[in-house]
Amino acid sequence: MEVTFGRIEQPSARYRLAMIVFAAMALAGLSATLVAAKEGLALTGMTNRVPWGLQIVMAVYYIGLSAGSLVISGLYGVFGKSDYKPFARIAVYVAMVFLIAGLLSILTDQGRMDRVFVEPFVYFNLRSMFSINPSLYLERRRTTKVVATLAFGWAFCVHSGTGAIFGFGSRVLYESPLLPASFVAAAMASGCAFMILLIVGLFRATRRPLDADLVVWLGRFLAVCILVVVYFLFMENAYRVYVVELRSAAMFYLFGGFHSVLFWFGLVLVGLLVPMFLLFWRRTGRDLRWILVASALVVFGVLCERYVIVLPGLLHPQEILPGMEIVKSPVEEGVVAYGGSIVEVLQALGVFGVVALLFLFGLRTFKLLPSEARSTRAAP
Amino acid sequence: MERREFLKAAAGTAAAAACGVYALRVLTAKGMEGLGGEEPPAGRRWGMLVDLAKCREGCTVCLDACRSENNVAFFGDPRIDIHWIRKVAVRKQVGGRTEEKEVLLLCNHCDEPPCAQVCPVQATYKRHDGIVIVDQHRCIGCRYCMIACPYSARYFNFRDHEDWPNREHARRSHGVAESCNLCAHRLDRGRKPACVEACEALGPAALAVGDLNDPGDPVAKAVATRSVKRLKEDLGTRPKVYYEGL
Numbered sequence: 373m374e375v376t377f378g379r380i381e382q383p384s385a386r387y388r389l390a391m392i393v394f395a396a397m398a399l400a401g402l403s404a405t406l407v408a409a410k411e412g413l414a415l416t417g418m419t420n421r422v423p424w425g426l427q428i429v430m431a432v433y434y435i436g437l438s439a440g441s442l443v444i445s446g447l448y449g450v451f452g453k454s455d456y457k458p459f460a461r462i463a464v465y466v467a468m469v470f471l472i473a474g475l476l477s478i479l480t481d482q483g484r485m486d487r488v489f490v491e492p493f494v495y496f497n498l499r500s501m502f503s504i505n506p507s508l509y510l511e512r513r514r515t516t517k518v519v520a521t522l523a524f525g526w527a528f529c530v531h532s533g534t535g536a537i538f539g540f541g542s543r544v545l546y547e548s549p550l551l552p553a554s555f556v557a558a559a560m561a562s563g564c565a566f567m568i569l570l571i572v573g574l575f576r577a578t579r580r581p582l583d584a585d586l587v588v589w590l591g592r593f594l595a596v597c598i599l600v601v602v603y604f605l606f607m608e609n610a611y612r613v614y615v616v617e618l619r620s621a622a623m624f625y626l627f628g629g630f631h632s633v634l635f636w637f638g639l640v641l642v643g644l645l646v647p648m649f650l651l652f653w654r655r656t657g658r659d660l661r662w663i664l665v666a667s668a669l670v671v672f673g674v675l676c677e678r679y680v681i682v683l684p685g686l687l688h689p690q691e692i693l694p695g696m697e698i699v700k701s702p703v704e705e706g707v708v709a710y711g712g713s714i715v716e717v718l719q720a721l722g723v724f725g726v727v728a729l730l731f732l733f734g735l736r737t738f739k740l741l742p743s744e745a746r747s748t749r750a751a752p
Numbered sequence: 753m754e755r756r757e758f759l760k761a762a763a764g765t766a767a768a769a770a771c772g773v774y775a776l777r778v779l780t781a782k783g784m785e786g787l788g789g790e791e792p793p794a795g796r797r798w799g800m801l802v803d804l805a806k807c808r809e810g811c812t813v814c815l816d817a818c819r820s821e822n823n824v825a826f827f828g829d830p831r832i833d834i835h836w837i838r839k840v841a842v843r844k845q846v847g848g849r850t851e852e853k854e855v856l857l858l859c860n861h862c863d864e865p866p867c868a869q870v871c872p873v874q875a876t877y878k879r880h881d882g883i884v885i886v887d888q889h890r891c892i893g894c895r896y897c898m899i900a901c902p903y904s905a906r907y908f909n910f911r912d913h914e915d916w917p918n919r920e921h922a923r924r925s926h927g928v929a930e931s932c933n934l935c936a937h938r939l940d941r942g943r944k945p946a947c948v949e950a951c952e953a954l955g956p957a958a959l960a961v962g963d964l965n966d967p968g969d970p971v972a973k974a975v976a977t978r979s980v981k982r983l984k985e986d987l988g989t990r991p992k993v994y995y996e997g998l
Contacts, residue, residue, distance in 0.1 A: 412911035412926030413893075419831035420907050423895035483893015483908065483927030491873040491892055543899065692903055692983060693842055693855060693998075700841035703904070704830055 375458050377739040387732065394728040401722005404715045405480045413483060417713040421704045422686045426712040430720050431477035433678040438470035439556065440563010455586055458742030459571055465734050466570065473727040480719050544621040545685035554604030561597035562674035564590060565667035572664060578741060584660050585747040591663040594670065595651035598644050624688050624707065631684045634676040643673010683710055796881040798934055799964040799992035801971045802856050806958035809854055814959060815839060817950035821935065823923045825913035834907040836932040837947055855998065859884060859905040859932035860983060860991030867897035867906060882992055883934045891928040898929060902987055906931045934961065964992065
């Protein structure tokens with residue numbers, strides 16, 4: 373069976389409407405970014421104690437989705453599963469678009485956006501994870517098996533590098549050699565889940581035949597990714613709770629405020645355990661609708677995971693004077709709070725609008741859509 | 753064996769041997785020396801001594817001097833105010849009773865500054881005389897240095913500010929990070945930092961700067977002979993701000 377790829381020739385009314393909605397979002401984000409660039413980041417919810425906020429959460433989320441989407445293209449390109457060839461192109465394009473989203477999120481978060489296009493290249497600092505990391509973003513494409521394998525490995529490095537920005541930090545809740553690895557695992561889960569939603573959605577919207585078996589298999593793959601994430605999460609937290617030095621920080625992480633709610637309910641329950649149950653249980657694991665539900669939950673759960681990677685480590689105080697309690701200070705001491713401002717929310721929506729536009733544009737411009745996707749295995 | 757294969761094998765063996773020798777050298781070298789790490793500092797190496805016993809309770813003369821010398825932004829909002837040097841009141845349990853005192857906190861001008869290590873554009877760097885400083889024209893405002901600093905000594909210009917007490921110096925625009933630079937501009941001209949000068953003028957002289965590489969320097973002497981502490985020494989950042997009476 374030879375798969376042919378095509379583009380959307382005649383944009384439907386829905387397509388046009390989506391374009392308008394996303395363009396409006398992008399415009400809102402752009403104006404919020406311009407205002408922030410003029411007035412300063414005081415307009416965000418960030419402070420001297422919490423210098424990273426929603427945009428960084430979104431950046432690592434997108435970069436994770438990018439790496440994860442590439443995995444779907446790797447199923448054919450690297451592992452030679454020819455059943456998944458129809459999804460390979462779209463997966464690579466989505467990976468690219470998400471990468472742009474990640475970089476755009478970081479860009480709009482800089483204090484001096486105007487300098488980002490010159491300084492990092494002229495004054496490259498080999499000792500900084502922030503430099504090492506984006507340099508990994510520069511090139512990755514898919515043509516042959518060799519290149520696909522390289523791209524696959526590259527994506528792995530990219531994402532480990534992003535994890536390393538946090539894992540190799542100096543905050544108690546950041547320091548963890550395990551973080552780059554668990555970061556990759558969560559990325560694969562989110563990317564896989566997102567691609568399931570996207571593939572099914574696209575095939576339905578454009579009325580293309582799609583074999584449910586393929587999605588069921590992707591669902592199983594997703595289930596395994598979730599298992600790995602659960603394992604890493606457990607080890608990391610068990611370690612922190614066990615080591616006396618880290619215990620109070622671990623308690624803050626697990627039971628210390630809004631982020632703990634996101635951790636337990638958003639990530640552990642809704643994002644991991646429920647989808648795992650849905651995917652592993654025979655009855656729901658073979659039902660396309662339930663697989664879609666599980667995928668949506670994972671996409672949401674990993675967003676929560678990104679939040680609890682970035683924020684709790686900053687909200688938790690550094691012990692500048694060990695053994696002493698700071699009772700009065702001109703700056704914020706102790707546990708602090710963070711709440712994203714309207715500017716940050718608009719920026720986040722704007723970045724999403726831009727990438728959605730790019731995606732829709734790609735569907736019309738490039739031949740990304742396969743004619744059909746059928747399983748070559750005999751139906752059970 | 754053909755000649756080509758022999759040459760290949762020979763080249764491979766030679767390369768492997770070279771890697772092995774290099775690896776052995778690196779692994780057996782003490783610390784980072786084998787990796788071409790930094791030379792031990794020669795020449796001047798500025799350090800600061802804070803004698804907390806002399807520091808007067810409630811006094812803010814050093815803080816004020818710093819603020820007006822360096823045009824440090826103050827908005828009255830503890831979330832975004834900038835403090836190159838700040839005073840905190842601490843409580844500590846000593847032998848069953850509670851002791852309260854005030855501590856001055858500022859950039860520690862580490863010999864191994866994590867802020868400089870993480871800066872993606874080398875806007876933060878350590879000068880040859882040990883001062884850790886930010887190039888305000890290069891900083892892109894990514895705030896990674898603030899994440900990396902274990903002393904919370906880094907601040908970000910969240911917005912522009914109107915005050916401009918010292919017209920000899922520029923103000924910072926919003927969007928860049930900053931911290932104490934030990935008044936490098938003054939030290940370079942043979943003057944003491946504004947905070948040190950203000951404290952001396954008042955009388956107590958709780959603050960002092962000096963060349964830690966000069967055995968005759970009073971600060972270097974105090975560091976060598978008196979009971980001084982540095983903050984979070986276990987991190988290996990090797991701060992150059994020393995505390996007496998902490």
